[in-house]
Amino acid sequence: MPKMIFVNLPVTDLARSTRFYEAVGGTKNPQFSDDTASCIVFSDTIFAMLLTHDKFSSFTARPIANAHETCQVMLAVSADSRDDVDAMVGKAGSAGGKADPNAVQDHGFMYSRSFEDPDGHIWEVVWMDPAAVESGEAGAQQSA
Incomplete structure (x- = not known):
């Protein structure tokens, strides 16, 4: 299981x-x-x-803790594509959350954005190119 x-x-x-x-x-x-x-x-x-x-x-x-004032944790969830990252963050912004409280990260093989829920909890939405992961390109780019 x-x-x-x-x-x-x-x-x-x-x-x-x-x-x-x-x-x-x-x-x-x-x-x-x-x-x-x-x-x-x-x-x-x-x-x-x-x-x-x-x-x-x-x-x-x-x-x-008041998550609007302090941060103890940032949660991350994977997405199937860059478009799915954008869509989820867009939905969060339209539903009363805050889009992109943190800077957008675009490393080519990896793309992430974030949103803040109405209580201040921050979620990262991350897409990573499976081909880059499989080939080892992602690890090489991270350590460069």
């Missing part, structure tokens, strides 16, 4: 965040969602658990 990842994100407005993540391509799984959490499915192995602050606080004694 492949490893799965569940990214737990504290959100201030669960309904707004759910709509946002559905707009960028996720699907809400009602089986694992209620009035305190939305399970957003991106693939068979990638899930975002959107949790109200009260729910999130039940899992940790640490304070919840």
Whole structure:
């Protein structure tokens, strides 16, 4: 069985965040969602658990950071093409997020852009040319 990842994100407005993540391509799984959490499915192995602050606080004694002011983590998700990178970031911007809070990265064989969700969580969307990876070109360009 492949490893799965569940990214737990504290959100201030669960309904707004759910709509946002559905707009960028996720699907809400009602089986694992209620009035305190939305399970957003991106693939068979990638899930975002959107949790109200009260729910999130039940899992940790640490304070919840304001992601608009601090950064503890940047999340990255792969895309199938450069156009898919642009499309996802475009959807995020249209759905109430912020497109490109970080600089666009274009290394030829690798292309990435980012978006910020309504709560300030930053996601990188990355495409890498499979031929460059297979040939070793990507690694050679990274170390040059």
